[in-house]
Amino acid sequence: MQKIFVLLSGLFFGAGLTISGMVNPAKILNFLDLTGQFDATLIFVMGAGLIVTAIGYQLIFKCGKPFFDGKFHLPTSEIIDAKLIGGAAMFGLGWGLSGFCPGPAIASLVFGYQQSFIFVAAMILGTLLVRFIPTTTKLD
Amino acid sequence: MNITEFTPYAGAMGGALIGIAAVILMASAGRIMGATGIFRGLLTTNFDEAFRWRLVFIVGVLIGTAWTGLFTGAAHGVGFVSNNYIIALGGMLVGAGTTLGNGCTSGHGICGISRFSKRSVVATCVFMVFAIITVFIVRHVLGIL
Numbered sequence: 138m139q140k141i142f143v144l145l146s147g148l149f150f151g152a153g154l155t156i157s158g159m160v161n162p163a164k165i166l167n168f169l170d171l172t173g174q175f176d177a178t179l180i181f182v183m184g185a186g187l188i189v190t191a192i193g194y195q196l197i198f199k200c201g202k203p204f205f206d207g208k209f210h211l212p213t214s215e216i217i218d219a220k221l222i223g224g225a226a227m228f229g230l231g232w233g234l235s236g237f238c239p240g241p242a243i244a245s246l247v248f249g250y251q252q253s254f255i256f257v258a259a260m261i262l263g264t265l266l267v268r269f270i271p272t273t274t275k276l277d
Numbered sequence: 278m279n280i281t282e283f284t285p286y287a288g289a290m291g292g293a294l295i296g297i298a299a300v301i302l303m304a305s306a307g308r309i310m311g312a313t314g315i316f317r318g319l320l321t322t323n324f325d326e327a328f329r330w331r332l333v334f335i336v337g338v339l340i341g342t343a344w345t346g347l348f349t350g351a352a353h354g355v356g357f358v359s360n361n362y363i364i365a366l367g368g369m370l371v372g373a374g375t376t377l378g379n380g381c382t383s384g385h386g387i388c389g390i391s392r393f394s395k396r397s398v399v400a401t402c403v404f405m406v407f408a409i410i411t412v413f414i415v416r417h418v419l420g421i422l
Contacts, residue, residue, distance in 0.1 A: 226404070
C-alpha cells in the first residue's frame with residue numbers, strides 16, 4: 138500500500154515540475170538573472186509549493202505517525218556548519234552554471250535530450266566523489 | 278540568450294502539485310521529498326527497502342513527467358543555454374554540493390522550510406544567492422550564456 142502512495146507522490150512531483158516549467162533550464166537561468174531576462178515564475182512555484190506543504194505537514198504531524206510506516210523519518214541535526222554552507226554554495230554555483238537542480242534534471246531524462254544525460258552522469262560522479270569524504274551524512 | 282515567458286498560473290499550479298507530492302510522501306511513508314537524498318539512495322549495491330521506495334518514487338517522477346509532457350508539449354519548450362562542458366561541470370558541482378549540504382531545492386527549499394528547519398532556511402538562502410551571483414557573473418561580467 139505504501140508503495141502505491143510513493144508512486145503517486147512521484148507522479149505528482151514529475152507533473153508539477155513539468156507544468157511549472159522547472160524542467161526547462163533556460164527558465165531557471167532567467168529567474169536567476171535578476172538584472173537581465175528576469176522571469177519571476179519560480180517565485181510562484183516556490184510560493185505555492187511552500188503553502189501547500191507547510192499546511193499539509195502541520196496536519197500530518199498532528200497524526201503522530203504516517204499512515205503506512207512506523208514513524209516520520211526526519212533529519213534531527215540543527216548544526217549550521219561549513220559543510221552545509223559550503224555544500225549549498227557549491228550547489229548554487231552548479232545550478233547557476235547549468236540551470237538544472239537534481240529533481241528537474243532527473244525528470245527531464247524522459248525528454249531524451251543529450252544535455253540531461255550529461256548532467257545526470259556528472260551529478261552521479263560528483264556525488265560519488267564526495268562519498269569518499271568520511272563525514273558525509275548517512276541516509277537512514 | 279533565451280527569452281522565456283512569465284507563466285505565473287502554470288507556475289503556481291505546478292508548485293501546488295509539487296506540494297501535494299511532498300504531503301503524500303510524508304503522509305504515507307513519513308519521508309522528506311528531497312530529490313538529492315532519494316537519488317543518492319539509488320547509488321548503492323544494497324537493494325533493500327531503503328532502495329526500493331526510492332526507486333518507486335523515481336519511476337513515478339519519470340512517468341509523471343513523460344505523461345504531463347505529452348499534454349503540455351513541455352519537451353519542445355526545453356532550452357539549454359550552457360554548452361555541454363559547462364553542463365558537465367555544473368552537474369558535478371550540483372552532485373557534490375547537494376551531497377555535502379544534504380539537500381537541494383526540493384528537500385531544503387520546499388520540504389525543509391515547510392517544517393521550519395533552520396538548516397534548510399540557511400541552505401536555501403545560500404544556494405539562491407550563489408546561483409544568482411553565478412548567473413550575474415557569467416552573463417553580465419563575462420558576457421557569455
